[in-house]
Amino acid sequence: MSTTPPAGTASLKLARSNRQSPTRKRADRFGDIALFLICAAAAALAFVVIVLIAKEVVEGAQPAFSKFGLSFLTHSKWAPPLEEFGGKGVILGTLITSAIALLIGAPVAISIGIFLALLAPVSVRNVISPLVEMLAAIPSVILGFWGLLILGPVLVSTVEPFLHDTLGFIPLFGSPQTTGNSVFNAGLILTIMVIPIIASVSRDLFMAVPGELQDGAAALGATRWEVIRGVVLPSTVSGVIAACLLGLGRALGEAIAVSQVIGAGTEAHLSLFKTGGTMASMIALQFNSAVNALHTASLYYLAALLLVIGVASNLLASWIGSRFGDAGGVMR
């Protein structure tokens, strides 16, 4: 398709053939309406799909919801054969792993965005930017496999004992276990997945900050960092928060990589170095091997929770983006 003809010739040819006969006019009117309807129908179908997703998931969760109600959220025992299900353990696991991902990932990713947009020469940026985006292209199953075989053993042999020895007084850093499968490992894998998302969005945000504002601050004697802190970050803070929410949505919903490295535990605990589970990883691991109807329904319950959180974080991100977006915050 490298030989797209210039528009002029195409439209001329069209116009020449465009005799204004009544049949032609009718055909054009029909064509206009038809193409519009087809396009609108495609958009409507997307809406239908979203509604159907919500309906199917909520319907599937119905038995579990009517049996456990909201106590599902605070009950921590997950025993499929006994038909006892409580989501506290995996909800806690989801929160902890996502928190690790954002606490480590967001500052690193924003720094990468600053580097790419404001500090790096164009030639360096053109090399590093695609590399950072390549990180996002690695399939989660491969990243999880790497985390299981390469990262896990390293964590067990060096990082976890070190953290336990130095920060062991905090309950988070309990005694290291024998396998590399842990909540900590899952959090780090999620960190790797979250970084390219936040980094590429924040890079685009920082590049859109008007150069005059930065030059103005620099002319007043601000150092590079003061320009960033005083002009660039305040004018983009809403966008950066939205980017972090997008990353959070990704971290909360990642199922495969987490289920590979987290070790399929179900009890509620705060120790990072024990095995655990997240809502998404629990669904991925147990959905095909559910032992009874209530088990399946409880997994649907988790999916429904995940759906609500996922949609909410997306809507919030786009609301923040549109509400506080643009240059509205530049001169704050």
Add this chain to the structure above:
Amino acid sequence: MRLWRGRSGGQEPFDPTQPLMATGNLRRRHAVSRVIQGLAVAAAIGAVAVLVIVIWAVVSHGIKAISWDFVTQPAPKGVGPNLVGTGVIVGLATLMAMPFGVLIALFLSEYAGPRSTRPVQLLMDVMNGLPSIIIAVFIFALLVAHKGQAGWKASVALAIIMVPLIARGTQEVLNLVPGHQREAADALGVARWRSILTIILPAALPGIVTATLLSVARAAGETAPVLLITSLAPGDSFQLNPLHAIPNAPVRIFQLSEEANPEGFTEAWGLSLILIAFILALGLGSRYLLNRSKRKMTR
């Protein structure tokens, strides 16, 4: 905005007769700035290092498994059916997703007024942000429960993942088509639908192809949908019929990683290498294509 004042010097009245000299305060500010710039550089290097470490691990372990038999033969010897199966599932998904993605993008850029743009845009964002496990559970509930697994059902799930990606990419290039081309067609009395089909879409075609290739790269590695929807096919024979469960690459990697079996690990590394090479090649190729066509359109 307190930029030019140091922490201590802020309150004193400005004295224009004072010589402009670097005080200790300025040196400190420069030092802080340098440290933070260094941290930003370190963060970028760290991200690239992680990429290199992951890819190096996949390549160095995977290369041991790769052979002609590994790529072409069925289960005990190779992973041929899994590779072909992933091709069938993703190909079918692309056929489903591409028309919808392009049509939604057309709706957004050519038809929708300001009032209908926002909800549809929001819809695409939400769809894009849905965890793939949710889409997998949805298709399971809708099509698989009580009815059995099948390759085409996994394709539907992957198509739901691909549509927003294709729509967004297509919309971006549609916005790049110069406005004067539309106006020229309007001025010549060309009907809207004719100008869309014969002028705007052809001009945007390279971008549409790019967006589709990127979504293929994403879908090929998606594991959650295929795990729930087409995981029961043993890879010991070729299965091309999408009405049956189709063996595929991501599920095989996942299953092998769950078994503690060194030989299986080697097989999984080999499969990962093929998958990652395919995905990165698609990503780089489509990026090249996009840059070329963007240059051409904005020239």
